[in-house]
Amino acid sequence: MPRSAHETRQKILREAHRLFRKSGFFRAGIDEIAAASRVTKRTLYHHFESKDALLAAVLSAQHAEVFASLDPYGVRLSGTPAQIVEALFDKLVEWSTTPHWAGSGFTRLAMELADLPGHPARTIAHQHKAAMEQYLTGVLATAGLEQPAERARELFVLIEGAMALILVHGDPAYAGAAANAARCLFDPARAAAEPTPRMAAPA
């Protein structure tokens, strides 16, 4: 049964997303994406005028999908600030230990296109990360944390740093280090008052 134009477009987006995530933007070829989508290159270029445009469309679709969900971080973020930190970093450990995990696609793209600040995909990566940080600000405000925007930014820096170093070292312990730091940032008085060292050594 022939696919509708919409179905074809969605299939190309899915396969391109899978292959860009697997091999990065430059190694994933248009021929490979067309073959995986079971369309001709002509059809692919009918839907997306260039590989750059296809990448931008993939990231836009990914961004829209993340924010269509109730939980953009893949986990319910509610309760106390401490519970939010546990949920976030537990999720990061779970995610980063899935087979062939390769970090944040948006961050990888920004690094792969580091010399191309004006690339449309860079613009979408910027918007996506800003929206993720903004979402955390709302979560922390709801949890009653003071200066939620400042704390959200620090938390987001810790998440990004943990993702980079989990990938570099293949070691999810960096999520634990980042979680310990976040706990201290959210409640320095409690961290300072603990009679025992405030954090265990990372596993």
Next chain:
Amino acid sequence: MPRSAHETRQKILREAHRLFRKSGFFRAGIDEIAAASRVTKRTLYHHFESKDALLAAVLSAQHAEVFASLDPYGVRLSGTPAQIVEALFDKLVEWSTTPHWAGSGFTRLAMELADLPGHPARTIAHQHKAAMEQYLTGVLATAGLEQPAERARELFVLIEGAMALILVHGDPAYAGAAANAARCLFDPARAAAEPTPRMAAPA
């Protein structure tokens, strides 16, 4: 005047480093590197058996150069923990605002080769980042900070996260957010006791 084999090798390493940093590993071509080094491809392959081997040699040379210096972070790290944090993040702001700044080459490489955990360049990136973290541990121990290994790891997560987000957003303010977080982590009692909010909004 003909170059010695050593000079030729060094020239290839320098040009490969420049081009890998500019365009990433996959976009920088062997033809381009050979032309920039003013050698034939045959000569290049005489010195480096493959592009993968050349990349590994570039990163090894870079790692050796960083650790041959007295200050692997490019700035003297001494004094109090607070002074160390200022020096580190001032340096990050200075570095990240140079034209065409593209983040940490080792992190970018790990992300570009995210699907190739066994690649020799990934091994060197892992060793380099571990050595940088270890160096910070020594600096913080000398500064008298308790649990220097744990604090160094948290600081390193903040530096990596700041680098990623400065690149994503083109905004060095992420270094300021990371610096504020590091100050709190190093001295939670003081952070908790401040009558005014412990950190200004990032510039």
